[in-house]
Amino acid sequence: MIRTRELTKDFVVSRTRTVHAVRGISLDVEPGELVAVLGPNGAGKTTTLRMLTTLIPPTSGTAQVAGYDVVTHPDRVRAAIGYVGQGGAGGASQRVRDELVTQGEIYGLDRRTARGRAGELLEALDLTEQADRKIESLSGGQKRRLDVAVGLVHEPSLLFLDEPSTGLDPHNRANLWEHILRMRTAAAEPMTIVLTTHYLDEADTFAERVIVVDNGQVIADDTADALKAELAGDLVTLRVAPDDAAALAAVAERAPGTRSVRVVPESGASSVAIRTVDGPGATPGLLRAADAAGLAVSRVDVARPTLDDVFLGLTGRSLRETGVDGSGAGPAETGAPTGATDELSTDGSEPTKKEVLA
Amino acid sequence: MSAATVSPDLTPTSAAAARQLPRRSFLRDTRIVLVRELRPVVRDPFSLVFGLVQPLVFLGLFGPLLAGSAGGTLGGDVWLWFVPAVLAMTTLFGTSVTGSNLQLDLSSGVHERMLVTPLSRPAQLVGRALKEMVPIIAQSAVVLLVMLPFGLRPDPIGAALTLLQLAVLGIGVGSLSYALALAVRKQEWMFWVVQQTVLFPVMLLSGMLLPLETGPAWMRAVSSVNPLRYVVDSGRAAFAGDVLSSAVAWGWVAAVATAALGLAVGVRAMIRSTD
Secondary structure, X not given: OEEEEEEEEEEEOOOOOEEEEEEEEEEEEOOOOEEEEEOOOOOOHHHHHHHHOOOOOOOEEEEEEOOEEOOOOHHHHHHHEEEEOOOOOOOOOOEHHHHHHHHHHHOOOOHHHHHHHHHXXXXXXOOHHHOOOEHHHOOHHHHHHHHHHHHHOOOOOEEEEEOOOOOOOHHHHHHHHHHHHHHHHHOOOOOEEEEEEOOHHHHHHXXXXXXXXXXXXXXXXXXXXXXXXXXXXXXXXXEEOHHHHHHHHHHHHHOOOEEXXXXXXXXXXXXXXXXXXXXXXXXXXXXXXXXXOOOOOOEEEEEOOOHHHHHHHHHOOOHHHHOOOOOOOOOOOOXXXXXXXXXOOOOOOOOOOEEEEO | OOOOOOOOOOOOOXXXXXXXXXXXXXXXXXXXXXXXXXXXXXXXXXXXXXXXXXXXXXXXXXXXXXXXXXXXXXXXXXXXXXXXXXXXXXXXXXXXXXXXXXXXXXXXXXXXXXXXXXXXXXXXXXXXXXXXXHHHHHHHHHHHHHHHHHOOXXXXXXXXXXXXXXXXXXXXXXXXXXXXXXXXXXXXXXXXXHHHHHHHHHHHOOXXXXXXXXXXXXXXXXXXXXXXHHHHHHHHHHHOOOOOOHHHHHHHHHHHHHHHHHHHHHHHHHHOOOO
16 A cells, blocks of 8 residues: 655755755555554654655655555545645635535535535534534534544545644544544445554554654554564562562573563662563562562562653653654653653653552 | 435445546636635625725725815816725735735645645636635625715726726736745745735835826836736726726736736746645
């Protein structure tokens, strides 16, 4: 459905400065896939999407979308794809239904068919009550659903979503996704969806495949679970008396599946943080080994890794820290407010963990 | 593609069939854009009232001054001299700001949405520009009706032709305004700087408010390259009944030339409007 080879895009900012926004991206997306392109702001996600949707020409490299080259056959590509951009698709003074009818006509439907299709989409996306309202009067969630409806008018086989849920509250975000996934399966052949996001949980929950982009390049590409297992691993934290911490760390080092061990001193007790391939599977063995060594473990936490851990493992930076303003400031100076699981951090910020045992 | 299947289960209907039809018509695309642009105007005609404030202010507060001070030099009916100028002014002000509508669409995702569709890019400009004709004719007609009780008695054919000529002029000015919006899309505030800088010289050098004949020679020389001046002169001649005069002919030349230039510049800007 998508095939790019060494796709690049440079933006000439001034005579002396050129920004290499995309530096050689080669991608293959098969029909029916749901792919999230994840990365901090400024990573080149949107630029890549804009090339794939024919909005800007590549500087070099090739891209075939829906079977056609984006440079030589942009009209073929445009006819085949749906696009939901970052901005709102509906004109403020237009009415909801009118915009959908217009969009249908743009794609070659006659007026009657376009009206029928608009009615279907209004119903499918819960906008029937708003059909005759001006778009400027809609709520944020309603507007975003309209954007999706506009992108789906011609039943595209491939849908691009650029930061689809930015600015929506969690409730509206979940609601939007419910609609997107329903539309995807309602199609005769499952629609291919490519979305960009900097929301970790969005990529984690909805995408079947995650492509991590940083600095204009693909740095990882797999399912979220595989990425997490390969590049981060689970975090098991055992609490013991301070005197026993070093001994427990040595035990943990020898345990199968252990990748790294770190001792975190705490008041009155010490925590031994163990990165391991399979946390829930490794924990019983760790506890037995600790018991055999005469070490009394008072508390166990097992945390599954997040995609942020993956990004951190790949780049040494946290997405939460770099994702805010796109300045690409590199490792941020302070810990993330939500406490990303982070072995490199020196402030000992605790990850959100699932408590297993008290 | 005529099989209009309204199925709630979203099976691929004629939309999928339409995808097989890459043939597009420029006229159809232009009509789609034109109809879309006109919808808010037709649905909410009250928005046109705003554009009527300015001409009515000038007619009410400047017209009497003109009659008092320059009435003698104008010879004949002051309204026949001033009303066509006010209509040209309304056209100029209304269409020169229309690029700001496109600015809204540029800053939201509307323009981008259109660019990702197969819709012809020239049609996206032409459809928008043609829409300018509607407010011009509607507002001008209202001004004429309002002025009838105050003694305006234009030649009916001349007045109708003048409205048409202004509409053609408006296509050109509107296109230039869109082109400006596209050209300065990375510094939006520049739009108003350029628009205001150009607007007032063009207006004053058209002889709209006061006769250029009483001005210095250099002003008359500069005004001879101002298309608006020919349109204003044409309107005055036509309102007075000289529909077949050379002034009217030159007015048409100026209006058509402005439209042609505007469309050429605008279409070029639209095609280049992506990155």
